[in-house]
Amino acid sequence: MADYSIWVLEYCYVSKYHKSGVLYGAHNQGYVKLPYCYVVIKGRHHVAMIDVGYNDKAYGKVLGDRFGVANWRDPKVVLAEVGLTPEDVDTCFISHAHFDHFGNVEDFPKAKFYIQEREISKWVWAMSLPDRMRWMMVAVDPGDIVRGVGLAADKRLVTVDGAMEDVLPGIDLHSAPDSHTWGSMWVTVRNDGQKQSEDTWVLAGDLVYQFDNLKSSGAVVDVETMYTPVGLAVGSQTNLILATEEMMSQVRYEARRVIPIHEERLRDAFPSRITNEGLRVTEICLADGEESKVA
Amino acid sequence: MSSIDLFTRLTSTHKPDCILSLHGPAPEAVPDPEQMARALGSEAVSVYATACRPIYEDMRRIIGQLAGLLILARLTERPEMADLTEMKSCQSRWQDAAQRLGTLVAPPGLDRHKLQLESAHAFSGRVMGTFPELRAGNVNGAQLDRMSVQIKRAYAHLNAASSVKASLQMVDFSQACCSCDALVAAR
Incomplete structure (x- = not known):
């Protein structure tokens, strides 16, 4: 039994992002592709998202010209690939306030937003x-x-202090203070609805960029594998490691159940397809009765 | 009043939560220093753009801070924002910006650009000045609504004064999740 379907939807990408x-x-180790994605969670009569991307009208030219960000598509186009519209989204969990995660709230007119x-x-x-x-x-x-001010006035912004259980049925919020950002947050989906779930997914926000953060060579310290934090932390890498351990413990150390959203290699771990727009849809899991959107 | 007058008035009057409901110069796209420099090739334009940067940076921070404090005031229903050290810093920065604006000389053609900065400063000042009036509990709705419109208006003015080429921009992308090979190649 699965309550929710989860998809990772790419909305633009950087072809060559420095690996460090x-x-x-990881200095002088070249470049990797960095997809920009948000997550859609659908089920139990809800459509929720983790992060909303950024608005190309505001930043598109700068990001394209100066940083090589390519192929940005509107949420209408991106969500249509899983049969949804931005108006269908009733809940948005903002993992942190960076512009590429919190920069497009206006495109989701019916959503309530949660942020630490x-x-x-x-x-x-x-x-x-x-x-x-x-x-x-x-x-x-x-x-x-400033746009958050408008959301607060409309009673569409909820500030969360730490963890919050069952914000939607079977969906919990967890905080990672002073890590990637001051109040980063990850989302845990207990997809069987049980308190001690056998079917847990962790949507990591930017606390984990790619699989290497969860499992990289530990040869240098004589262990098989170890966690290696992401490069950017306004808090500390120590706090990123502690958050990673907590996320991994929630999925009983089954690393594929911690979903990084800047990871191109999700395609190797889950069913996916490339859309006509050149963007990837990755299907993490399907709710009972839901049809695949990548078959 | 005839029905046609009423209809005209209703369709031409901004809603209370519209930033254009506030009096003052409109936030509108204006020629930025880069455009003016191309047109005029003026050293004065370059000097002006350089002088704008600390003002723009001050305003960017002031507006961000006040917006954050407004969210917290609204959602926590606590009025102590005016006593926070962050607010003192905001007030100090606002005073600095006032002084810099006072000495900023706009070359011909850039007076409208300067007006956008001045308007951002004025509207953010109104927001800042209202924080001490907030009281404990859920009694500040009208004031918070007004402050919300004012801060949005301040942001709209600052946004209108933005210029990527003149380094007047809202976001510092230098360490963002997109600082990639294009940036490296440019160095």
């Missing part, structure tokens, strides 16, 4: 610091926070 950004310490309170309060703090400490403000658009 993905994997801490710490993610807001610590960004406010970071913005109050002297200019010489500006690094801590990286990748956040004040405009996204």
